[in-house]
Amino acid sequence: MSTNLPDALAEYAEIVFLAPEKCKFSMTAGGFLALEYGEDKFPVVSAYRSFPLTLGDKYISIRDDKEKEIGIIVDLADFSSDQANLVRAELERRYFTPVVETVVKMKEEFGYIYWEVITDRGPRRFTSRGQHDSIVPVSDTRILILDVDGNRFDVPDVRLLDAKSAKLLESLM
Amino acid sequence: MSDIAALFLSAGKNIETVLDGETVHAKILHDVSLDGRYIEGWVYVTPTRVIVTLGDQVTKEMPITAAKSYKTLGLIGSGQLEADVDGTPIILARFNLRQMPLYANAVKFLNKVASGAETPFYTEVEERTCPKCGRIYPDESRICPACINRRQVVKRLMKMAFPHWKLIFVVTLLFWLRAGLNLINPQLFRIFIDEVVAPGQADVRLFVFYISLITLLGPVGQSVCDMTRSLVVTRLSAQLGQDLRNMVYCKLQALSLNYVSKRKTGDLMNRVNNDTGTIQSFIQQQLVSVINDGLMLIGIGTILFITNWQMALMVLVPAPLVMFIMRRAWSTFDRRYHRQWRLSDRTNSLLQDILSGMRVVKAFGQEKREIERFTRYSKRWADVTAANERFYNTFFPLLGFLMGTGSYLLLWRGGVEIWQGEMTLGGLVQYSTYAGMIWGPLRNFTFMPRWFSQAMTAAERVFEILDEHPDVDDKPNAKRVKIAGRVQLEHVYFGYRSYEPVLLDICVDVAEGEMIGLVGHSGAGKSTFINLVCRFYDPDEGRILIDGMDVRDIQQSDLRRQIGVVLQEPFLFSGSIYENIAYAKPDATASEIIRAAKIANAHDFIMRFRDGYDTKVGERGQRLSGGERQRISIARAILHDPRILILDEATASVDTETEQLIQDALAKLVKNRTTFAIAHRLSTLRNANRLFVFEKGKIVEMGTHEDLYNQGGIYRKLVDAQMDLFRMRETSLSAVKE
Numbered sequence: 001m002s003t004n005l006p007d008a009l010a011e012y013a014e015i016v017f018l019a020p021e022k023c024k025f026s027m028t029a030g031g032f033l034a035l036e037y038g039e040d041k042f043p044v045v046s047a048y049r050s051f052p053l054t055l056g057d058k059y060i061s062i063r064d065d066k067e068k069e070i071g072i073i074v075d076l077a078d079f080s081s082d083q084a085n086l087v088r089a090e091l092e093r094r095y096f097t098p099v100v101e102t103v104v105k106m107k108e109e110f111g112y113i114y115w116e117v118i119t120d121r122g123p124r125r126f127t128s129r130g131q132h133d134s135i136v137p138v139s140d141t142r143i144l145i146l147d148v149d150g151n152r153f154d155v156p157d158v159r160l161l162d163a164k165s166a167k168l169l170e171s172l173m
Numbered sequence: 174m175s176d177i178a179a180l181f182l183s184a185g186k187n188i189e190t191v192l193d194g195e196t197v198h199a200k201i202l203h204d205v206s207l208d209g210r211y212i213e214g215w216v217y218v219t220p221t222r223v224i225v226t227l228g229d230q231v232t233k234e235m236p237i238t239a240a241k242s243y244k245t246l247g248l249i250g251s252g253q254l255e256a257d258v259d260g261t262p263i264i265l266a267r268f269n270l271r272q273m274p275l276y277a278n279a280v281k282f283l284n285k286v287a288s289g290a291e292t293p294f295y296t297e298v299e300e301r302t303c304p305k306c307g308r309i310y311p312d313e314s315r316i317c318p319a320c321i322n323r324r325q326v327v328k329r330l331m332k333m334a335f336p337h338w339k340l341i342f343v344v345t346l347l348f349w350l351r352a353g354l355n356l357i358n359p360q361l362f363r364i365f366i367d368e369v370v371a372p373g374q375a376d377v378r379l380f381v382f383y384i385s386l387i388t389l390l391g392p393v394g395q396s397v398c399d400m401t402r403s404l405v406v407t408r409l410s411a412q413l414g415q416d417l418r419n420m421v422y423c424k425l426q427a428l429s430l431n432y433v434s435k436r437k438t439g440d441l442m443n444r445v446n447n448d449t450g451t452i453q454s455f456i457q458q459q460l461v462s463v464i465n466d467g468l469m470l471i472g473i474g475t476i477l478f479i480t481n482w483q484m485a486l487m488v489l490v491p492a493p494l495v496m497f498i499m500r501r502a503w504s505t506f507d508r509r510y511h512r513q514w515r516l517s518d519r520t521n522s523l524l525q526d527i528l529s530g531m532r533v534v535k536a537f538g539q540e541k542r543e544i545e546r547f548t549r550y551s552k553r554w555a556d557v558t559a560a561n562e563r564f565y566n567t568f569f570p571l572l573g574f575l576m577g578t579g580s581y582l583l584l585w586r587g588g589v590e591i592w593q594g595e596m597t598l599g600g601l602v603q604y605s606t607y608a609g610m611i612w613g614p615l616r617n618f619t620f621m622p623r624w625f626s627q628a629m630t631a632a633e634r635v636f637e638i639l640d641e642h643p644d645v646d647d648k649p650n651a652k653r654v655k656i657a658g659r660v661q662l663e664h665v666y667f668g669y670r671s672y673e674p675v676l677l678d679i680c681v682d683v684a685e686g687e688m689i690g691l692v693g694h695s696g697a698g699k700s701t702f703i704n705l706v707c708r709f710y711d712p713d714e715g716r717i718l719i720d721g722m723d724v725r726d727i728q729q730s731d732l733r734r735q736i737g738v739v740l741q742e743p744f745l746f747s748g749s750i751y752e753n754i755a756y757a758k759p760d761a762t763a764s765e766i767i768r769a770a771k772i773a774n775a776h777d778f779i780m781r782f783r784d785g786y787d788t789k790v791g792e793r794g795q796r797l798s799g800g801e802r803q804r805i806s807i808a809r810a811i812l813h814d815p816r817i818l819i820l821d822e823a824t825a826s827v828d829t830e831t832e833q834l835i836q837d838a839l840a841k842l843v844k845n846r847t848t849f850a851i852a853h854r855l856s857t858l859r860n861a862n863r864l865f866v867f868e869k870g871k872i873v874e875m876g877t878h879e880d881l882y883n884q885g886g887i888y889r890k891l892v893d894a895q896m897d898l899f900r901m902r903e904t905s906l907s908a909v910k911e
Contacts, residue, residue, distance in 0.1 A: 095249045119211075
């Protein structure tokens, strides 16, 4: 891995990159992810995205049950598909973010927005604050909606929505 | 593993069968499946078991005591309930974050039962749905925004206007007068044409009289009337605007730190200034024209129909179509202008952001990028505004044309009636003047949606703040007391969110006049501890006593008056040094101020300024160094003479030499006061009577510096680590010198 840090500083930023061939992920009976890395065994590990919004499957930090970093997966694509899927399932659990497919209704009242949407996980109703805090523009076409409880909904590309949904969302962007 | 397999023994059975009549303490929604789909499942908590279902089919069942402990885990966008069965963690259920408080509450019960204690099930979670419409209350508020309607907003505005009824009465009179003047003029014109200048009439006196009357009641009378009215209305709206602004501002002061710190300064400023301003200008300009136009419409409509109802109908032929289009236009306007408002708001916030961070921008040479960023935002705002104006300016001329078609029909019909002798020339002139006058108000009414929705949005936003309940509220029987300084915390639990505890079971007893050093890594709970002592927040469990009295029984203003705070980045208001020192005691005499400054080691540097104590400091005290500002804030605290003193990293951002001066000033300040001091440099806490060492929300060590150091625990490690750092710095410094 090449970095752009000045060489003199490189020694202070030791990053352990997990070698795909040394990793063996498995699912515990309790529904958690476990990792055998070479000789080391970790009965419960969790996976954190370094760039949850921009580089979803890259730079994934694997941490043990004390939240200490074991190492970083540079790209899940370097792993076999069943190993990658185990990690993806864990990521899915940590970053539960349904993708909005259709905006059925969106009503703005008294500073709050009442939503009725269909997501890839099923239909949903929720309420969000009608201010900048709840609509997070990720890029010019992508937004993240946070409801009043902190639940998240992703709209990866507003242009790909049907005309009615896009029109409803447009007024917020 | 067999323990885990035992969980699934009743899987597939009906919940009623499995419950077998046992009491259910809680039935909590679990709406996310383990593989991340929305489902409808439930978690049943009974006195002895936890049962998880999908619909009414059981998926897992376990005795509460089968697990060592339970916990909830807040993830991103969802949460989960976990059980620890013989050291193996198991995910029992996942749910959306709304359910989090319910689960957190249940977990308290589960853990107590799991540890063998007998406990009743407390439900401490408040209802969060509106009983009327079933919607959840947004956030912490108890107000259902859906069940408040616009009519009520208008009613509330009117209620607010009521104290100004005298002015309103005058305004109303002027409105009637103005409408009367408008209506009488065409009448005079008819008489002038038909009787004064008709063929065969040559009465010069009558001629002059009518021309004078028309001028006097027309242009002159109307102008005088308009002028008086706008003077009175301006005064009225200015008073109303001020009322609103004050109410919002007072409310903001009353609301807890929690509410204010959650929102951006720019946004709050907008609400105090812009939104109340919008309401003010709505009353001042638009509401006036609406009332005026409404009166005109009624007056003219009546005259038109009485004089000639057939012709009146002709004039109004296009009206239904116009009304229909306008009604459709309402929502479009609402959306478009809301967007414009949002963009302008965002551009403003950005500008404020950049201006406050100007130093950083310049230091990193990013001016160009910031200019580009601002240009991008401002261009988008401009684009949307232009598009809205285009829409507006295309739409209304077209609508105007449509409305005008009626007048052509009128000419045709009127001409025929004159030929037939059924109408005089003056009559037609009068009639078409009235008909022409009706479109003005009608057209203005089409502007109404925009004005009205702008004003209503603003009013909604203002009321939203006014309706907010302070989460730290004074009890009605809260007392005013003189504090001696004993502080006790009894089993205090606290989290900024109830399910993410920051402080756990804190029990301390601090004697009057004692100095306590708070030590620990950042995030360990030191600042939160202080926030609770100041009562910026209330604990979730347990209580805080001052002089043996629950802080919730003491008036907040009274409590804070007796607590003094010296922060790492002292905040000085714009004004003079004098005003800043006297902030907590505005009636302080000059000699008191100087004495305070002397104790704070500030007097000498203040005297070096050309304007002495009258030296102005900028918004953030720009012209003073960190150490100088710090000493001014210490002088402020000394003058304030608090019983309880809080020093939050008071010496962190100054050089060693200044630190000596400040340490010295602080040493005088803490004498005989109960003091809580947070400091990263542990050496500054040597004078403390006792140290509290925080780790992960708990106080893990307590005692004097010597005791704790010799004990060889966490504190020892912290001290040693700092010594190492200090030695390293010394070595590298001497290396540089060589």
